[in-house]
Amino acid sequence: MSNVAGKAYGMNVLTPLRWWTALWQKLIFWVVVKTFPYFLKGLLTLSLIHYARWTIINRWSFPRLDKSQPKEKLSYSYMLFESNFNGSWDQYIDSFSFAIPSGLDMFWRWNIKYPKSIPLHDFYNYIRFNQIESGHYYNAYPLAAANDVKTAQKLFTNLGTFQQNIANLNDEEFLQAYQQFLADNQHSLGSMGESPLMSASHELVQEHQHANIMMARAAGKQEA
């Protein structure tokens, strides 16, 4: 079990909301999309999220695949929030709720018992309490934060263009162009590396998992 995959933290939060306010909430999200990027500017500038989504599950729309499966009878509709962001919730809750408190309130405002993003500990506890741990969390690039992915894409594109542009330059002109290229891309040259440790608890789990793998390997060798 882990909510951590390299530099990404996978969060699942399931919260109830009244079925009719669920419709309001959908409307709000629609407005957010239409007025994009005004509402999402804060999130984009924070630049901590790879991908995130909010899914409203109407109380009548839980999948039912067979008559043998009992029909759900629910009072509430539910909102599933699912985010892939850099750093843990404990580390970055302050950044989120200080940068975009009204945005967060807008996203959760119709949810039952939502306390608002400030004061912060009520909000922290609300999310924490309604969070569901992932059993398996996969990240295709554990060594890259969203910023790394974005700057990599920029650099990759720019390097391709640069390569074409230098074909007919003499060495001195090349040097000049190369230096300008470095200057133009100076914000995309951060070193790559492993994620900082998200918590002391996660450090412990990593140690245990490593030990598990070692034991499994040893057992495998014995069998062979």
Place this chain on the structure above:
Amino acid sequence: MNRPLDLYDIQGNICKGYGRFGFPKARYFFLEFHDYAGGRNFLQQLIPLITTAEPWTGRKQPDQSDKPAATTNIAFTYHGLCALGLPRRSLDGFPQEFKMGMKPRAAILGDNGPSSPQHWDPVWQGDTVHAWVSINGQTQETVEQRFADIEALMQSVQGSVSIRPGHKGPDGKMLPYQDASAVFENGKATPKEHFGFVDGIGNPYFEGCGNDPERLPGRGKLNRDGKWEPLATGEFILGHIDEAKEYPLAPEPHLLARNGTFMVYRKLHENVKTFNDYVDNMAKDFDGSRELLMAKFSGRWPDNGAPLVLAPDDKAKAELDQKMAELQKKAAEGDACAIGQLKALEEQWINFTYNDDKHGAKCPIGAHIRRTNTRGSLETEKGAFDRPGALVDRRRLMRRGLPYGGHDELTNDDSEQGIIFMCISASIERQFEFVQQQWVNYSNDFHLGNDRDVLIGANNGKLTDKHIVQVNPKEGKAPFFCTHMPRMVETRGGDYFFIPSITALDMIAQGIIDPT
């Protein structure tokens, strides 16, 4: 608005950096309590010696009678509070990182390789550091006198309290205490550390701290209109409302926590030779003076601490120096206009932002002071956040401490010199640990990947252990890469401490902390 603070209930080191108040000498030592009753008895006798945050009104006058010759403060580790018999429920209410202490947090703090806890001074081995006591003095003699007074108190409780020995001192000798001192030049105390930088300029200003309101601009929190406002008291002192409009996490009962706070103590060894060699080596290829390169590491000019945003290159620095010299001369002659101009100019040492330096062409984005106090610079799109300082107001640290070692000796890597780093905040995890981990030893918030701080980062001399000195892209010059950065600073010990209020200290000493 918070109520005015009871400065007589708050320990003095929380509100005052003693160095700035004319106490350039310090001694830190660590206690172990061997039994509850004797330990508490000792504390009761120590309380009258504890320095509070009361204002010293005579500071600016020639008569400084209300300023003591020496100060004394005390703080406890989690193990220390256990050893003094605090009830389990009160102990449980302390934050997790405080209960763990600094050593198990090594992976978070980047205390690896030569900074790993197994290499720390012997005093830190085991879990028997129970309390930190600090003495600051106007002279070494007053420090030693106060130390002798406290030793005498310890003798009176007959073995219930002892001093933990094992601080590596000059010549590798082990000492029962850690002495620290401002670096002296020509007999005068300076605000410099052993690499040669002016240090400790950017301390925060919070509501009720008792400091001169003139010190607010540049030290508080930045408003949208560019003005500064004091940070909420609860960012630095427990039992008061913080920036999140709530009371910080604290143990029960309220009286145990209120007016207390947390402190990080770290002995940071400075590899002076490694540092000097590295600067010399890099300076060969750098387009600018050695001083400018050093400034590009820290964000401030080494000689006088002028920020790079004020004087971004050698030419600007020479002009600034000249202007300063002229104003100082005129001011000395009593020219009121010059005095005002000088003051306004000096204010710019601290009252600045990075708004005109988005690229880092003046002050590199990864420079030490831009990392550790980002001001409004993380709001890269104007108006994106609720406040320009949204990402920094909850991450501020109050720096305390002094340099140690190094005087009059040949300073190389092996000699003992460095900084006793102490910082005070209401949450060690949210403030100190976050800054140390995310901003010193990592750079995602700056969009610089895994780059680390040149000066205090856990670098290992690899090619990619680097610092980018950014340029203005319109000038056609390449950015300069400081590569192969070695470990300039190594951790030699430290722990997390709780600084109780005078009220709480008295209740701990009486053994009447009761969370029932």
Place this chain on the structure above:
Amino acid sequence: MANTFGNSYGLTTLCPLINGVHDEQSSYDKITRRRIQRLEEDAGSPFARIPNTYFARLFILNDVFFQQGNDVARDHLKSKYLVFTSNFHGELEPYLTGMWNNAEADIRSLWQYAVAFDKVQNADDFVAYIKKCQLTTTLFFNGSNDVALKEQLKALYVKQAFSEFALAHQGQDATALRTAFNNFMAEIKLDDLNQPSWTPGQTRLQNMY
């Protein structure tokens, strides 16, 4: 209301699990959870083999679980759900087909006790099944980009490699630099997204210099 953002797709599925106990010993959700928890991580994860997966996760939704109060109704689920969500590049059908083709054994094991999964025999069945379990995303935020995974990984590789190149060749004269640069470009093969590149789920770096 959209599952897509440009070329990136956000898939959210709730797959009901059979109520009951296997061999009178362990409930189906428990067996499924254990299987999920024992999957290898990172490069060893089955998702590392499934083309274009940026992020994916699996967990069991046991019940709804929220703080109560006099003004709050009580809710409970009648089924437990295997929640499978994925962020990937491209269209849903080819993605799920790729999933089946590259991780059929894992899928069969993980979904074994999902309601009506016994009728799933091939990729088409799987696509149809997952679509029945799919929920429509209400708001999708893409804070990254939407290019194919191979391109993302190649770009990351190039970023790493070029940064190192720039550091290692600082201050070289024009001729030497140009030669080194040409060699470097030949080595990293910008146009070849397959290699050299980072591999999906890779957790260690190999430095070039």
